Amino acid sequence: MSRIKQSLLLHSKKIAIAALVVLVGLVLFIRYDTPAAAEFTDNYLRPILGPYIVIGLEKIYYNLSDKIVKATYNSDSHSDFSFLDQGNPLNLTGNKLDLTPIKLNYFPSQKDEGVWKNRPLNIFPNQEVMAYTFVRPDKDRPYAYVTLVKIDTGEVHLSTVAGTKQPGGPVGKPGPGKIPQNIISSGNLIAAFDGGFQYRDGQYGMIVGSTIYLPLKMDLGTLVGYKNGNIKIINYTGQLLENNVEFIRQNCPILIDNGSITISDPKNRKLWGRTMTTDIYTWRSGIGIDKNGNIVYAVGNNLVPETLGLALKSAGAVNAIQLDINPFWVRFNIFNSLGGGKYSTSTLAKNLSNGSKEYLNGYTKDFFYLYKNS
Numbered sequence: 001m002s003r004i005k006q007s008l009l010l011h012s013k014k015i016a017i018a019a020l021v022v023l024v025g026l027v028l029f030i031r032y033d034t035p036a037a038a039e040f041t042d043n044y045l046r047p048i049l050g051p052y053i054v055i056g057l058e059k060i061y062y063n064l065s066d067k068i069v070k071a072t073y074n075s076d077s078h079s080d081f082s083f084l085d086q087g088n089p090l091n092l093t094g095n096k097l098d099l100t101p102i103k104l105n106y107f108p109s110q111k112d113e114g115v116w117k118n119r120p121l122n123i124f125p126n127q128e129v130m131a132y133t134f135v136r137p138d139k140d141r142p143y144a145y146v147t148l149v150k151i152d153t154g155e156v157h158l159s160t161v162a163g164t165k166q167p168g169g170p171v172g173k174p175g176p177g178k179i180p181q182n183i184i185s186s187g188n189l190i191a192a193f194d195g196g197f198q199y200r201d202g203q204y205g206m207i208v209g210s211t212i213y214l215p216l217k218m219d220l221g222t223l224v225g226y227k228n229g230n231i232k233i234i235n236y237t238g239q240l241l242e243n244n245v246e247f248i249r250q251n252c253p254i255l256i257d258n259g260s261i262t263i264s265d266p267k268n269r270k271l272w273g274r275t276m277t278t279d280i281y282t283w284r285s286g287i288g289i290d291k292n293g294n295i296v297y298a299v300g301n302n303l304v305p306e307t308l309g310l311a312l313k314s315a316g317a318v319n320a321i322q323l324d325i326n327p328f329w330v331r332f333n334i335f336n337s338l339g340g341g342k343y344s345t346s347t348l349a350k351n352l353s354n355g356s357k358e359y360l361n362g363y364t365k366d367f368f369y370l371y372k373n374s
Helices: 003-032 034-049 051-072 181-186 266-273 305-314 356-361
Strands: 130-135 146-151 156-161 189-194 206-208 211-214 220-226 231-236 245-250 282-290 295-303 317-325 332-339 342-347 367-372
Touching: 146 305, 156 206, 156 220, 156 245, 181 189, 181 367, 189 317, 220 317, 231 282, 231 317, 282 305, 295 305, 305 317, 332 356, 342 356
Parallel strands: none
Antiparallel strands: 130 146, 146 295, 156 367, 189 332, 189 367, 206 211, 206 245, 220 231, 220 245, 282 295, 282 317, 332 342
């Protein structure tokens, strides 16, 4: 063997060993310290290794974890899903939400599966404004749980905030990163949840008021919020939008378009392939709009975009987009006013990161928030 070949072989072995060390370290890091792992991955590994290599490593880790869970899952010993707040399963007078029970019939139903429960909010006494349930949308994964939330947009206003670093920071457009003080002080804050991908993962458009954090791109799922509280989710192809737009946020190709899960359509698979994360089984979140214009939010583990779409569609979403993904970045916090601009907070479901302090005081990534209509 020539010296050149020997040198190349040795170099390849060193690269392989280095990659293995990084992978093992990343696996252990994610497994035992998810928050620090998420920050380390985004702030150090991605700049050094590049997004494609890091996403490849994440794919190996998450899909391997999924295979292990699948191989070791025992339905007999698995405890039923449980809500953090049991809520009230009875519909209240004046309910404006369609709370038809969901029946996917993939598995024997667990307690409360597909049954909507009222999520009491002290700012809306004796009124059902937010309801939630859970489903299992993957017929091959009984352990993949999706928590679903329905929110009455007649009573609640949706707004968004750009993060101090994402998505506009890389192009010199940092955002405030926190819920406006007037909303906090009013006592009308209800909830906040994750937004879209970072700049490096798609450069998806975001506009709030007159500030263009990132310009809009074609053929993407686009959430449009209006000053009057109306919400639309569209496939943006350059069409003109009304004058009373409050914000626009894009994230990935549209997930559900007029009742159809678009990733199932062969002509859209290439579009979804642009996200590079299509076949990673991980935590995912999404937002949809039902036929009455109410919000449907979904978050769950061991999902791909198609099963996320199935969960949203089962809850009545006719249009929807995927939001952020991976364990540390999917979040949904509920706020209950204590008066004087103070709140008690809780996460929507178990295993979700608590983003309440960051939402109130400053967060690097964009997010959405909900408050009571005045």
